[in-house]
Amino acid sequence: MTFSTPRLSRTTRILAVGVASAAALLLTACAPASTDDVVSQTGSATADTSAAKSLSDIQDAGVLVIGTEGTYQPFTYHEGGSGALTGYDVDVATAVAEKLGVEPSFQETQFDALLAGLDAGRFDVVANQISITDEREATFDFSTPYTVSRGVVVTAADDTSITSLADLAGKTTAQSQSSNFYDTAKDAGADVQVVEGWAQSVALVEQGRIDATVNDELTFLDYVKTNPEQAAAIKIAATTDDVSRSALVTTKGSDDLVQAMDDALAELKADGTLAQISSTYFGQDVSE
Template structure:
């Protein structure tokens, strides 16, 4: 569940071709300007300011909390802010649409992308990645009283609700389920609770966030899929910030900060 000389255009095209990940805003360009956790006196990581790009529309990872005056918050925001503090740097955030985020990284508009970027070989060929700070798997969600489905194999002959363009729809189809198309996770859960489908397959982070924020006890995570992915911060190839971020992440892992942030958003530690 990842934005102009000719070289930059080529990199942008490559980034767009690789955009099947956790984010996915359709428009191009910078949204909402930038916000800063501390006043910034420099626009460069080497000047004591870590410039961070995120969508700002991807809860619970990076979003603007309207109940808190529109403040940028979220799991990824908290983790990269803690990293910057560990490095002795101020952090400056910029909202960027997913389709533009890697082109901006290549153009040097910011130092790091913090937006649940899934690590894969194609992206590793183009960008530096930090040590992963999130590990996610596929989750099978059923009604709480359903004991018939506990694994992918049990989906055979069942009906699931899935976004038809997601990889989870393919997982369900390959398992022998009949897939009913929905717009997103919330609609899938609604159909599940109404008894119109037997299950839905999705990223476990989405399921954990839903269960924690809603307190809904009528559905449960009944099993998992073999799929596992890791998310990390993306930086320009050869960035001297990469080892420094890794060092900070190691310290935050060791002192329990990452586990604390994970528990705040998901009710358990998803950082390992």
């Protein structure tokens, strides 16, 4: 990841997933289910502005068509597995659509088909914790970020030996080998045990079998919010230099739509809506 947010397990899943579209879309990944795994997508195709989205066309139609995964808790998922579509990204995209004066229409598809669907004109925008990278910006247009997540070092609550990333030298951590956080821990000098993801790594921390795990902040926040009985046993002991910024994505050249989404997000930040949505899912503001 570039690590993109954290399914926090959003807790969490920071997964690196590869995908191909008309001109090669690479999925790496900010996304806040588990996060030694955060999911993100990377576009490497040549930018095609012929499919640019027009704000006036969207407003004339009265609908903003939004591509999303629907299986990525707490960002975009169904309550109880089969209930209404909900989640942090869903609520943010819905609020943006309302600011544009249109209805949101969510179209669900597999994660690795989201950007391809955007290229194919199936969606106006994608809302699914897509992190901003230089490579993606060469192919797609992004709004201003509505999620900012940092890498964190998680330890037992009573551990005082780790207060910085450098303190991982000689310590034992547990990481998913496909995660960028594996490299972060390894480069810091940690002895890294390979696990499948956040659930295993945090369990090892709680059991005292390892010293720490490096993961996405959103994953941690989601975990302590949904598992309050375990929250007192762990803490964020330090942060890393990893920062993931996720935004709404649309086709290249959609200048007036991007400006309108930016204005909407600015209003939602100013009136406290983004902070309120963030608090609902993470217990604190993750929009900045």
